[in-house]
Amino acid sequence: MIYFIGAGPGAADLITVRGAELLKKADVIIYAGSLVNPALLDYAKESCKIYNSAKMTLEEVTSVMKENKEKEVVRLHTGDPCIYGAIREQMDILDREEMKYVSVPGVSSFIGAAAALNAEYTLPNVSQTVILTRMAGRTPVPEKEEISKLASHGATMVVFLTSTMLAELSERLIEGGYAPDSPAAIVYKATWPDEKVVRTTVKEIAKAAEENGINKMALIMVGGFLGSEYERSKLYDPSFTHLFREASK
Structure with a gap:
């Protein structure tokens, strides 16, 4: 399986629990080296093969995925990869190759x-x-x-x-x-x-x-x-009734 994982915004402990657990199990990690905090690689097991995609083309990245299609592969992107992550082009290639993958969201x-x-x-x-x-x-x-x-x-x-x-x-x-x-x-x-x-x-x-x-x-x-100007939220306004609370008189 290939896992597209959001690494979070930077701090190594802001990756999701799911993402961190998959990093620990990965046989191969391909990470966006120009943006992902390298401290996240500390989650990887000793035998894991690690590739820095900052030095790779799309074709080289997907070639590594194909070569390791029987293994657990993590594609580690910065933040949440749904925003400027260039994941669609990778997924389209994997679809054509009939290779399975899942997405794991991250903190943008x-x-x-x-x-x-x-x-x-x-x-x-x-x-x-x-x-x-x-x-x-x-x-x-x-x-x-x-x-x-x-x-x-x-x-x-x-x-x-x-x-x-x-x-x-x-x-x-x-x-x-x-x-x-x-x-x-x-x-x-x-x-x-x-x-x-x-x-x-x-x-x-x-x-x-x-x-x-x-x-x-x-x-x-x-x-x-x-700025400093805004209105108070109705959600916690004592004069506002909603599904879970009656307005106070």
Whole structure:
């Protein structure tokens, strides 16, 4: 069996229990070496063969899977592989080869970043929507998903894979409707030992990153959830009746 496992956002103890147990049993581990914390490999047994996919092509990765189809193989991706994990192309090849695989979810880096900020993305009367996106680079994005168009919603935004294009990101966000002084945050390597959190504004994102030496492995968060104004949740409001509690008089 082949297991596509989310390694979590960085800290070795933030992988799921299921993921950790499968790592212990694996005969082969193919891990995304450019992003996955190598401390996770400490879960592997001594006889396990380990491959760093940062140095491999898609064809080389799937070739290792095919060569070990009678063994327990773990494909270890950063965060949760359903977000920018490039897993579909691997699974399609395995489908054609009639090889079995399952997915094991992980904690995404955008969740780790929220924890680093002690933040809630979905505050009442501020934003009830979280947009996960990226700037177009070598990998394009659909025209309807261009940053300024998404920014027009005024929702919470989490921008991946954009650390080298921050000046342009600020321009697009402002063009889309965010005020220059709208709150923003940069979280570098969320949950890793060298995590860094920088609070700034939309206008100053690029400057703040430069001043803090951040040019890779960072998430950019934008929106009113980073401010101080919001409404109290109805869920715990004593005047609100729901399925499990009657409103107090």
